[in-house]
Structures are given as structure tokens and as C-alpha cells.
Amino acid sequence: xxxxxxxxxxxxxxxxxxxxxxAPRAQEFLDEVKDxxxxxxxxxxxxxxxGLGVLLRTHKRLMGDGRGLRLINVSNHIxxxxxxxxxxxxxxxxxxDQSGPD
Amino acid sequence: MQRKxxxxxxxxxxxxxxxxxxxxxxxxxxxxxYLVDLCVEEIFVxxxxxxxxxxxxxxxxxxPHENGVEVSLTDYGVERxxxxxxxxxxxxxxxxxxxxxxxxxxxxxxxxxxxxxEYKNRTxxxxxxxxxx
Numbered sequence: 001x002x003x004x005x006x007x008x009x010x011x012x013x014x015x016x017x018x019x020x021x022x023a024p025r026a027q028e029f030l031d032e033v034k035d036x037x038x039x040x041x042x043x044x045x046x047x048x049x050x051g052l053g054v055l056l057r058t059h060k061r062l063m064g065d066g067r068g069l070r071l072i073n074v075s076n077h078i079x080x081x082x083x084x085x086x087x088x089x090x091x092x093x094x095x096x097d098q099s100g101p102d
Numbered sequence: 103m104q105r106k107x108x109x110x111x112x113x114x115x116x117x118x119x120x121x122x123x124x125x126x127x128x129x130x131x132x133x134x135x136y137l138v139d140l141c142v143e144e145i146f147v148x149x150x151x152x153x154x155x156x157x158x159x160x161x162x163x164x165x166p167h168e169n170g171v172e173v174s175l176t177d178y179g180v181e182r183x184x185x186x187x188x189x190x191x192x193x194x195x196x197x198x199x200x201x202x203x204x205x206x207x208x209x210x211x212x213x214x215x216x217x218x219x220e221y222k223n224r225t226x227x228x229x230x231x232x233x234x235x
Binding site (some may be wrong): 063081085 | 111112114115118136139140143144147191192193194195197198200201202205206208209212213
């Protein structure tokens with residue numbers, strides 16, 4: 001199950017599993033983003049390289065105009081994938097506050 | 103446990119379910135799930151994407167291992183492709199030089215404890231052990 005939508009603040013909210021089967025839908029949604037954009041990952045459980053590709057393509061397109069994606073509420077699992085991929089050097093990433101109860 | 107999956111990305115959700123059942127059956131630490139899900143998906147997607155000369159199902163086998171999980175994916179009627187020889191990805195490259203290509207197998211090679219490859223009679227088998235790091 002994967003969901004992607006705008007919230008009231010204009011951020012993109014992603015939830016569930018962003019795998020190779022869901023990546024085309026995520027790409028289609030993000031292709032409509034024209035400005036600097038926050039992606040809230042609080043409810044994103046999983047991302048594979050197909051999902052990383054979607055983020056990378058969108059970020060490159062937006063950075064061409066000096067904009068880009070900012071990734072917030074990133075879980076530890078997904079932060080690890082970003083680190084292994086070198087995405088921590090390419091994106092602004094804010095890790096989720098995990099001090100509270102699950 | 104073992105099961106065959108057809109060559110479609112729509113099968114990923116079935117593979118995730120299969121993996122979940124395997125973890126439950128053997129009471130394996132669920133913190134290793136992400137790693138196993140990721141490596142299985144990356145190898146499966148690579149086989150579906152590049153081994154296009156066959157319609158045969160892909161066999162996935164999972165076994166408990168002292169350091170986590172041992173997984174193999176077997177693809178039938180295909181050319182040799184050893185993932186250990188896949189090109190590297192420069193994760194320090196600037197954004198304008200980064201492309202999504204190759205990242206999946208790069209992640210697998212970085213994250214597994216062991217990876218093995220066998221090729222015989224046009225059957226390609228990739229095995230890995232993950233979860234011990």
C-alpha cells in the first residue's frame with residue numbers, strides 16, 4: 001500500500017511502501033510539482049532504489065531552477081538507505097523525532 | 103520456504119507477504135525485514151528488467167541462517183549476470199552527475215554480509231546472507 005498526496009500546508013505526504021511497483025505513480029505525482037517542495041516521510045515505511053530514483057529525478061529537475069526537495073520526518077531505516085546512497089549529500093534531510101512513543 | 107513468482111513488479115507485494123510469513127514461521131528478528139525486503143526486491147527487479155528473453159517464473163528460497171537470513175533468487179533460461187561484477191556508483195558525485203541507474207545492486211552489495219553467484223545450464227542463481235551486520 002502506497003499513498004502520495006498534498007497536505008493542507010502544501011507539503012507532499014508519502015505513506016506506506018514506495019517500491020518498484022509504486023514508483024511510476026509517485027513519479028507521475030511529483031512531475032506536477034513546480035516549486036521547492038517539502039516531502040513529509042513520517043508514514044513512509046519503505047523505499048527501494050526505484051523510489052530513490054523518483055526522488056533523485058524530481059530533485060534534479062527542481063534544482064535546475066534553484067529549487068529542490070526537502071525530506072522531513074525521515075525514519076532511521078530510511079535515513080540509513082539515504083546514507084548508503086549518498087543522498088545525505090544531495091538533499092536536505094531532517095530525521096524524525098523518535099523520542100516519543102511509537 | 104520457497105515459492106515461484108511471475109515476472110511482474112505487481113508480484114512485489116506477494117514477495118513481501120511471502121517474506122513476512124517466513125519471518126513469522128522462524129521467529130526471526132523483524133528489524134532485519136527492511137534489509138531483506140530491499141535486497142530481494144532489488145535483485146528481483148533487476149532480473150525482471152534485464153532478463154527479458156524468458157517467461158519463466160523466478161524462484162525465491164529463504165532459509166534461517168545463524169547470522170540472519172539466507173536468500174536465493176533463481177532465474178531460468180537467461181544469460182549470465184554476476185551481480186558482484188556490477189558497476190559501482192559514485193555516491194560522492196555532485197547532483198548533476200548522479201543518475202538512478204545501478205543504485206539497486208550497489209545497495210545490495212553494500213548491505214549484505216555475503217553474496218554468491220552460480221550459473222549453469224542457462225540458470226542464474228544469486229544467493230545472499232543478510233542480517234548479521
